[in-house]
Amino acid sequence: MLTIGGSDSGGGAGIQADIKTFSVLGLHGTSAITAITAQNTLGVQNVYALSPEEVRAQLESITEDFSIAWAKTGMLHSAQIVDTVADHLQANDIPLVLDPVIEAEAGGRLLRPDAVSALKERLIPLAGVVTPNIFEAEALSGIRVRDMDSAAHAARGIMSLGAQAVIVKGGHLDCTDLLMVRNKSTLLPSERIPGENHGIGCTFSAALTSFLALGCSIENAALNAKEFAKSALRGSLRVGKGVGPVNQSAALRVEASRYRVLCDLEVAVDLLENSHELFDLMLKGGAGPAMAIPGARCPEDVAALEGGLTKIEERVCRFGGFRFGGRSDSASVILAAMKIDPLAKAAIDLEPKALLSCRELGLPIIDRARLDELAAIGQCHLKGEEELSEGEGSALLPAAIWDEGVLGKEPRLYLLGASASLLVELLASLPASRAWGILEDDSKI
Numbered sequence: 001m002l003t004i005g006g007s008d009s010g011g012g013a014g015i016q017a018d019i020k021t022f023s024v025l026g027l028h029g030t031s032a033i034t035a036i037t038a039q040n041t042l043g044v045q046n047v048y049a050l051s052p053e054e055v056r057a058q059l060e061s062i063t064e065d066f067s068i069a070w071a072k073t074g075m076l077h078s079a080q081i082v083d084t085v086a087d088h089l090q091a092n093d094i095p096l097v098l099d100p101v102i103e104a105e106a107g108g109r110l111l112r113p114d115a116v117s118a119l120k121e122r123l124i125p126l127a128g129v130v131t132p133n134i135f136e137a138e139a140l141s142g143i144r145v146r147d148m149d150s151a152a153h154a155a156r157g158i159m160s161l162g163a164q165a166v167i168v169k170g171g172h173l174d175c176t177d178l179l180m181v182r183n184k185s186t187l188l189p190s191e192r193i194p195g196e197n198h199g200i201g202c203t204f205s206a207a208l209t210s211f212l213a214l215g216c217s218i219e220n221a222a223l224n225a226k227e228f229a230k231s232a233l234r235g236s237l238r239v240g241k242g243v244g245p246v247n248q249s250a251a252l253r254v255e256a257s258r259y260r261v262l263c264d265l266e267v268a269v270d271l272l273e274n275s276h277e278l279f280d281l282m283l284k285g286g287a288g289p290a291m292a293i294p295g296a297r298c299p300e301d302v303a304a305l306e307g308g309l310t311k312i313e314e315r316v317c318r319f320g321g322f323r324f325g326g327r328s329d330s331a332s333v334i335l336a337a338m339k340i341d342p343l344a345k346a347a348i349d350l351e352p353k354a355l356l357s358c359r360e361l362g363l364p365i366i367d368r369a370r371l372d373e374l375a376a377i378g379q380c381h382l383k384g385e386e387e388l389s390e391g392e393g394s395a396l397l398p399a400a401i402w403d404e405g406v407l408g409k410e411p412r413l414y415l416l417g418a419s420a421s422l423l424v425e426l427l428a429s430l431p432a433s434r435a436w437g438i439l440e441d442d443s444k445i
C-alpha cells in the first residue's frame, strides 16, 4: 500500500492515520510525505511543504522496491506536487483512491486554492474512487451539496472529470454516504456515532483503499470501510485539548475482547460443572452464565452456551458450545444493565431460592421491570473502551435482578457481575445455609 499525503504531528490524521489503518487491516504501508504539518487536536499551526523533487524521490524509492497494490492520496498541498504525483501514478499504472483533502476538520488550509484545478485536471482522471466530504464535493463540482439529490448531482460532476467512482461522505449531513459507480448511485445510510472525529476522513479512505487491495468490490469495500471508520470513531481516545483522534485499533481490540470473553466463560462453566456445592442454586434448564464484551450494544456482543446448562443426576452439564448472538434472556438483562453500568458485563440465572442468600449478603435486588426502566434513562456508552473496562468503580455491581417470570417461564434470579468467572466466585461466597434451603415463604420476595 502507498499513502501520499501530509504528516500530522498530532498523530491523528494524514499519513499517520493511513499507516495505522493499513497495519490494522494486515497490510504493509509505505508513505510519500508531501508536507509536514505542525498540527494538534486544536488545529493546524503551520505547514512546511516538501519540494516536488523530494516527493518524487520518495515515490521512486518506493516503486523501485515494492509492488504497490493500491495508492491513496490525501493532503497534496500545491499544484506542483499534484503534477508530480499524477506523473508518477500514471507512469507506474497504480490504482488510486483520491481523498481530496482541502481543509483540516479543526480548521487550517491543506491544499492551496490554485491546486484545486490541478487536482481536477490531473488526478481525478486517474482515480478509481474519489472520496469528498460535502464541502470538497462542492469545491470540485461547483454544486452546493445540502441533501442526497444535490450529492448525486455533485458526484456526477466529479465523474465527468474522469473518476470511475465517487463516494460523497455525508458525515456533515445525516451520515448517509452516496456511492456513485458509472451512472448508478447507492445510498449507504448509518446512525451517527458519538465520538471524537479527527482523522475520520483519512481513516475511511485508507480503509477503502485497503479493502479494494484485498479484492473487495467497490460496494463491499465502501461498506467495510464505513464499518471500520465507525469502530474507529466509537473507540476514539480522549487525548489532547481539542478534537481527539479516532482509534484505528479499536476493531482489533473488539475482536480480542471476544476471545477473552470466551476464555472467561470457559473457566466459569468449568467451575460450575465441577462444583457440587453450587448444584442446588442452578436453574434447571437455565441459560447458565452469559458475558458481553466491553461496550456491548447488541445480542451479537454477548456470548452464552448454545444449549444452556442442564441438571443431570447430581451434576450440572453444558449443552453445546459458546456462541455470540444468542437471544437469551440473560443477554437482554446484561445489555440493560450495561446501559446503567458498563462494568455489568456478566449474568447468570439462578433458582429463586438464591434470593435469600443475596439478601443476607446485602446485595441490592432490582426488579427486572425496574432494570429496564432504569436502562431506558440510563447513562449511554460515550466513553472509550479503555475507560469502560478500567477506571472508576461500578455504579451497580454487585447486584441481583429478580424476574418473576411469566406463564411458561419460571421465576428466576439473575446475579450480575463484571465477568462470568467472578460471578461464579460470588456464587460460591453466598451464605450456604440459606441458599441451600427451600424458600418456604414466598411473601418474603
Ligand SMILES: Cc1ncc(COP(=O)(O)O)c(N)n1
Residues within 6 Å of the ligand: 005, 006, 007, 008, 013, 014, 015, 037, 039, 074, 075, 101, 103, 104, 105, 106, 110, 197, 198, 199, 200, 201, 202
Ligand atoms: C496532514 C493531514 N492530512 C489530512 C487531514 C484531514 O483530516 P481531518 O479532516 O480529520 O482534519 C489533516 N488534518 N492533516
